[in-house]
Amino acid sequence: MYCAIDFGTSNSAIAVPEGPAGATALVPLEGEHRTMPTAVFYFVDGPENDGPPRAFGRAAVAAYVDGLDGRLMRSMKSILGSALVEQTTDVGGGRGVKYLDIIAGYLLHLKRCAEARVGAPIERAVLGRPVHFVDDDPARDAAAQEALASAARRVGFRELQFQYEPIAAAFDHERHLGAEEIVLVADIGGGTSDFSVVRVGPARARRVERHDDVLANHGVHLAGTDFDRRIELAAILPAFGYGAFGPSVGGAAPREVPSGIYFDLATWHLINTVYSPQRVAELRALKGNYADPRHHARLMTVVSERLGHELAARAEQAKIDVADGGQTTIDLSVVEARLAAGLDEATAVDAIEADVARIVEAARETVTRAGLAPERIATLFFTGGSTGLRLLAQRIAAAFPGARAVRGDRFASVATGLGLHAARCFGG
Structure with missing residues (x-):
């Protein structure tokens, strides 16, 4: 078995x-x-x-x-x-x-x-x-x-x-x-964006050893959870002080609020680290660094009531809600009554643009490593949860205009x- x-x-x-x-x-x-x-x-x-x-x-x-x-x-x-x-x-x-x-x-x-x-x-x-x-x-x-x-x-x-x-x-x-072809597989999930150029066909399917049919592999450690992180930073965490500035002291230019806490809050496996008593005490002592006291108060609510994973989950859902276009409102009343943030496709696209560009480049590089010109790719096969993001699939397809797109x-x-x-x- x-x-x-x-x-x-x-x-x-x-x-x-x-x-x-x-x-x-x-x-x-x-x-x-x-x-x-x-x-x-x-x-x-x-x-x-x-x-x-x-x-x-x-x-x-x-x-x-x-x-x-x-x-x-x-x-x-x-x-x-x-x-x-x-x-x-x-x-x-x-x-x-x-x-x-x-x-x-x-x-x-x-x-x-x-x-x-x-x-x-x-x-x-x-x-x-x-x-x-x-x-x-x-x-x-x-x-x-x-x-x-x-x-x-x-x-x-x-x-x-x-x-x-x-x-x-x-x-x-x-x-x-029903016939042999060369396919570029785009497997884009939660943690990685992986690409393979593979020669496939009904006669080859019967073979156990397929090493010679794999023409190239390549990938980058970027995918859905990274998109969620970017969207949380862009759309949610500004309401908690991310990117904000502190008060002017002695006429000097205001300084940006320390950002480390926000990057940890937006990274699933690091969220739990912000709840330690020492970290909470350090954050409480930073109250004077915030020009808007509401930002600090909301942040302290998040860490004291352990709401970091809740914010991350709402960022993920917001990404899904705008994946095919349109806009959504992110309900943040779990932190403060009537608190909400907006997200539209344009903001989401702008937030993840650099990551998308790297992923598309990884697709191109995979085909180059296979020693093929882009027009030799007959089919783009999309799988993985993040290929539901319209922009991403469109950008990859644009790099191989002669290939038919197939969604698994x-x-x-x-x-x-x-x-x-x-x-x-x-x-x-």
Whole structure:
């Protein structure tokens, strides 16, 4: 028995053998949902059961939204390749958990869902990985893959293989083809924007070894969570003092309010650091640095009531709301009555313009590394949650005007392709 796991920054999925020989299917993880948010909520109270009491996926997000006592963990994949992976973090109730153990616990939950589906233990797995866990640092990139492998081995996977996520997406696209073509896969999720140029076709689909069909891989560590961060800084955090100036002292020009706190508030895995008693005391002492006392008061409400993740979630939702154009109002009354901020597509585009330009350049560079001219690309295959952002998909498509654009399942194409690859590797 075997499985294939797409452990994503924002969402995850797992595929197992099902149906005719060599076929796989995605496991329903929550009701009929075949994908699940990559989220864990640690409860302050509750009995230990293979670790601290916790909920996963939508149940984890719901526990957080409902205001239950505990800590929500998201974007855990982003810590792979960093020094945080072996560090211990406070999850409430006097409990501390290593970040790598948080990842292992999530993988164990996926594994148990899969085993319940097939009715047997699973010890072999294909895991997806981004083209680069860490940009321009091969040693840290290798360490990130090994950390993920270590977490998988801890929960009982004895035999592991890795496959690049955009290549897996190409396998999903390939099963619908009637002729051979060269495809550029754009897999843009929560943490990375990955590209692969792959030669695909019905005759090639039967091969287990596809190394020669992969013409180039490239990617950048920029994607949806970075967009969320930019939008929170641009649209939400100015109401809390980001970019504001302090009072003029002695006739000198006003100085900008220190910005470090705002960057931490807009970065998922750093939000919890702003709640430490020492950090809160330091922020309280900065009251005189704000010309508008309302900014400081709102900021102190956020850190004292631990509302940082709530602001980040509202930035993410605002991005989704304007993804296809239009505008939205971001309700911030959780901090202050009647407080709100506006966001329109133009503001969102301006906020993420530099990131989008880097992502488009990465797509061009991938094709260059394949030794191809842009017009040789027959198809652009889009997958990953962030390809729902209209501007981004349009900008990538504009770089390859002769290619047809095909949209896969934004949240399941990679997992489906990993399942196909696992069947070739382990299916006999």
